[in-house]
Structure formats: structure tokens, C-alpha cells
Amino acid sequence: MTTRTWFITGVSSGFGRELAEQLLARGDRVAGTVRQDGSVDDLRAEYAERFWIGHLDVTDLARVRDVVDAAFDALGRIDVVVINAGYGLFGAAEEFTDEQVVHQITTNLLGSIQTARAAxxxxxxxRGGRIIQLSSVAGLAAHPGASLYHAGKWGVEGFMEALAAEVAPFGIEVTIVEPGGARTSFAGSSLQLSEPLAAYDNTPAAAVRVFKDIAVPVPGDPVKVAAKIIDSASQEPAPIRLVLGSDxxxxxxxxxxxxxxxxxxQRAGAAETDADA
Known part of the structure; x- marks a missing residue:
């Protein structure tokens, strides 16, 4: 088994935590970022020599580059950069505050872009390496009540697909991971809802309001998802998209x-707007 060095944003919970646990257990080195002190003390105690920790909130775009630079300085070569940090903000578009809009897009889209640019x-x-971007089926399909979350994920999809072609000449490959629903802490710590407006009661956008109150069954096993992501780092060529979950x-x-x-x-109609020869 080939051992690698990984950089992962957001290793305190969810897929980031699961990835870090599996990678460290198998002997790889991991540079992980956290927002809060103490959130990964158990991993630090067990794998101190192979686990580097950086403190980072990806909305601090200037600090993203500092932390990425520090990780490469400390560990030398990093083989795989996993861009994972993010959260979900759901509700009708009109229900969000301006501050919520900026924070969601900064975290899920601009933070991802800046992490890739820094690496x-x-x-x-x-002369090589791999970027793995955690996206979602929400980056390919859209539903009412998730417009802002889709905005970030669809943006990530376009950025990373174009980036893959840009950096291929340097031996750098890109994979966009498309998980469905998984049994992580996302619905707890990483899911936020807008303040509801009565105008949207009993409309399609209101369906997301039950996320915090009802245990919605999801098929995804985070252990299996993380294992598939790790395995994908050995695939040649790298899959541009990795779909995980039947949903x-x-x-x-x-x-x-x-x-x-x-x-x-619309093929014929589209051609009608071409300039005359």
C-alpha cells in the first residue's frame, strides 16, 4: 500500500474527520485544519508524529494561503489536497440575511477556490499532486429551499472542472466528489436554516424546515464514503467526478x-441567432 501525505480542511467532524482517522490508521501523514482548539486532541495524542494541525476558518481568505504554505513547509511534499470545509444553509432565497449570503458563499465557494489557489x-x-474537492449531488441537481447552498456547490463544480484542464500540463489532477446524504454530523452542527417568512409556508421551499426536527433517513455510510475517496487517489487517470451514494x-x-x-x-432555434455567413 502506497503511503501518502494529505492536506484536509475541516478535520474536526464529518467526512474530514473520517478521512483523517482512516488515513492515520493506515500509516499516512495528514495535515488537517480545525477552527476550534481541542477538537482533535485524541488524534493528536495518538498520531502526534504524523498529524500536523493548522488553525483555520476558511472565511479568512488571506489566512488560507498562510496555513497551506505552513503545511507544505512543515511536511515537504503533499500528495493530495482535500478541500472539505463547508456547511449547509437552507431556506427560501428571500429569507436569508445579507450576512448569511456572504458567509455561505465565502465558506463553500471562495474558501474552496482560495485553498486550491494556495496549493x-x-x-x-x-510536478504533480491531486486536488479532491468535496462537492455534493447538490452541485448537479437543484431543489427549492437550497438555492444558496446550490449556488456555492454549482460554483465549485465549474471552477474545479475548468481548473482540471488548466493544471493537467503540470501533472496535477482534480476530482470532484459528489456524495449524497450520509450519516454524519452535517444535519446537526453543519446545517443551518433561515428565519422563515410566513409567505413561504406550505410552498416547496418550506420543505427544508423539517431538517432540524425530523431524522430524515439517508443511505450514505461515511466510513464507506471516506474509503472510496481515499481509494480514488490511486486511480489513474483521476476521475473528474466521483459519485457516491445511490441517492x-x-x-x-x-x-x-x-x-x-x-x-x-432548442437546437434549430439556437442556430437562428448565428451571424449570417
Whole structure:
């Protein structure tokens, strides 16, 4: 088994925590970021020599580069950069405050972009490496009540797909991970709801309001998801997208087929706006 060095944002919970645990247990080195002191003290105690910790809130965009630089300085070569930190903010678009909009987009989109940009000079200098971006089936399919979450995830999808082509000449590969619902702490610590407006009662956007009150069954096993992500680092070439979960596959394929069905009948009409020869 090939041992690697990984950089992972957000290792205190969710997929980030599961990835760190599995990687350290198998002998890899991990540089992980956390927002709160003490959140990974158990891993630090057990794997001190192979576990580097940086304190980072990805909304502090200037500090992202400082922490990434420090991780590469401390560990030398880093083989895989996993961009994982993020959270979900749900509700009707009109219900969000301006501050909530900025914080969600800064965390889920700008934080991801800045982490990738900070890692690229190092990956180019070492002539290779891999970036793994945690996205979601929500980056491929859209539902009412999740417009702002989709905005971040769809933005990440476009950025990372274009980035993959930009950095391929340097031996750098990119994978976008598309998990469905998984039994992590997301619905607790990482899920927030807008303040409801009565105007949206009994509308499609209001369906997300039950997320905090009802245990919605989800099929995904975070242990299996993390293992698949780790395995993908050995795939050559890297998969540009890694769909994980039967719900993710169903949601993504349904949405993509629907989109094609909307576009394909417009072929002739689209050509009518071409300039005359």
C-alpha cells in the first residue's frame, strides 16, 4: 500500500474527520485544519508524529494561503489536497440575511477556490499532486429551499472542472466528489436554516424546515464514503467526478437527463441567432 501525505480542511467532524482517522490508521501523514482548539486532541495524542494541525476558518481568505504554505513547509511534499470545509444553509432565497449570503458563499465557494489557489504553486513546484474537492449531488441537481447552498456547490463544480484542464500540463489532477446524504454530523452542527417568512409556508421551499426536527433517513455510510475517496487517489487517470451514494447517482442522472430534455429541442432555434455567413 502506497503511503501518502494529505492536506484536509475541516478535520474536526464529518467526512474530514473520517478521512483523517482512516488515513492515520493506515500509516499516512495528514495535515488537517480545525477552527476550534481541542477538537482533535485524541488524534493528536495518538498520531502526534504524523498529524500536523493548522488553525483555520476558511472565511479568512488571506489566512488560507498562510496555513497551506505552513503545511507544505512543515511536511515537504503533499500528495493530495482535500478541500472539505463547508456547511449547509437552507431556506427560501428571500429569507436569508445579507450576512448569511456572504458567509455561505465565502465558506463553500471562495474558501474552496482560495485553498486550491494556495496549493497550486506547491503542487506545480513538485510536478504533480491531486486536488479532491468535496462537492455534493447538490452541485448537479437543484431543489427549492437550497438555492444558496446550490449556488456555492454549482460554483465549485465549474471552477474545479475548468481548473482540471488548466493544471493537467503540470501533472496535477482534480476530482470532484459528489456524495449524497450520509450519516454524519452535517444535519446537526453543519446545517443551518433561515428565519422563515410566513409567505413561504406550505410552498416547496418550506420543505427544508423539517431538517432540524425530523431524522430524515439517508443511505450514505461515511466510513464507506471516506474509503472510496481515499481509494480514488490511486486511480489513474483521476476521475473528474466521483459519485457516491445511490441517492446521489439517482439525483444526478435524473437532473442531467431533464436538463438535456429541456435543451435538445432548442437546437434549430439556437442556430437562428448565428451571424449570417
Amino acid at each position: 497550486l504553486p506547491h503542487l506545480r513546484a513538485q 446521489s447517482y439517482q439525483g444526478a442522472t435524473t437532473a442531467l437527463r431533464k436538463r438535456l430534455a429541456q435543451i435538445e429541442p
